Amino acid sequence: MVIIPTYDEKENIGPLLEEILRLDAGDLGVIVVDDASPDGTAEEVERIAAGRDDVRLIRRVGPRGRGLAGREGFLAALDAGADRIVEMDADFSHHPRHITTLLAATEVCDVALGSRFVPGGEDAERAFWRRGITVLANGYIRLLLGIPVGDANSGFRCFRREALEKIDPATLRSRGPAIVQEVLFRAHRRGLVLREIPVVFTDRKRGDSKLGFRQLWGGYVAVLRLRIGELLGRSA
Numbered sequence: 001m002v003i004i005p006t007y008d009e010k011e012n013i014g015p016l017l018e019e020i021l022r023l024d025a026g027d028l029g030v031i032v033v034d035d036a037s038p039d040g041t042a043e044e045v046e047r048i049a050a051g052r053d054d055v056r057l058i059r060r061v062g063p064r065g066r067g068l069a070g071r072e073g074f075l076a077a078l079d080a081g082a083d084r085i086v087e088m089d090a091d092f093s094h095h096p097r098h099i100t101t102l103l104a105a106t107e108v109c110d111v112a113l114g115s116r117f118v119p120g121g122e123d124a125e126r127a128f129w130r131r132g133i134t135v136l137a138n139g140y141i142r143l144l145l146g147i148p149v150g151d152a153n154s155g156f157r158c159f160r161r162e163a164l165e166k167i168d169p170a171t172l173r174s175r176g177p178a179i180v181q182e183v184l185f186r187a188h189r190r191g192l193v194l195r196e197i198p199v200v201f202t203d204r205k206r207g208d209s210k211l212g213f214r215q216l217w218g219g220y221v222a223v224l225r226l227r228i229g230e231l232l233g234r235s236a
């Protein structure tokens, strides 16, 4: 099962679903979790999903957030009985061709992390400043949380069902993009076997990034909170 959080991805979601559904990866279902996108992303998904049972749309209401949507997607995938759960962005930064490699990797690990920073991986075409931020953020997260991975910020991952159950999505706290680090933090602290798989990231061609300075800053604070919470005895 592939879960995709969307906010204003009308132009991307159609072509993306098409590529995912064309993959030779068994009966891979897709759950799109949309946060009432003003551009009509949900209607586009409904149009595609009509008459087929491998594409599902969750229309969220209430406060929106990458974290809130991710959490809901994880829970829906578990609820649907999924054996493997892949999370990815809708903007083609995460290319569907990597899904099969991530799925295969979970035969020998609990969580396969799509990584730009292992041999074969690449952060292509992204603005210089975004790459700089990613490098700094990785150093900060590794230092603070002590997680031995090269790419802590990639939200392109595949989980074995039992691994995701251990991560316990229902109790994730992040409302925003920091969910990516929170999930990694839990996976590591709860003893899951992680493996980094090289992927090539490309910058989005259509639509706009939702990650502004405020969200980036919020992510750093969230990571710091995770560590402080742990030092105060709160379980990861």
Ligand SMILES: Nc1nc2c(ncn2[C@@H]2O[C@H](COP(=O)(O)OP(=O)(O)O)[C@@H](O)[C@H]2O)c(=O)[nH]1
Pocket (backbone or CB within 6 Å): 004, 005, 006, 007, 008, 009, 033, 034, 035, 064, 065, 066, 069, 088, 089, 090, 091, 093, 204, 208, 209, 210, 211
């Ligand atoms: N449901 C939902 N999805 C979101 C929200 N914010 C971002 N996303 C999705 O999360 C993914 C990553 O967001 P993006 O803006 O590309 O962030 P960036 O790649 O870090 O610049 C994309 O699929 C977005 O559509 C949100 O508030 N709600």
Ligand SMILES: [Mg+2]
Pocket (backbone or CB within 6 Å): 089, 091, 093, 204, 209
């Ligand atoms: Mg993006």
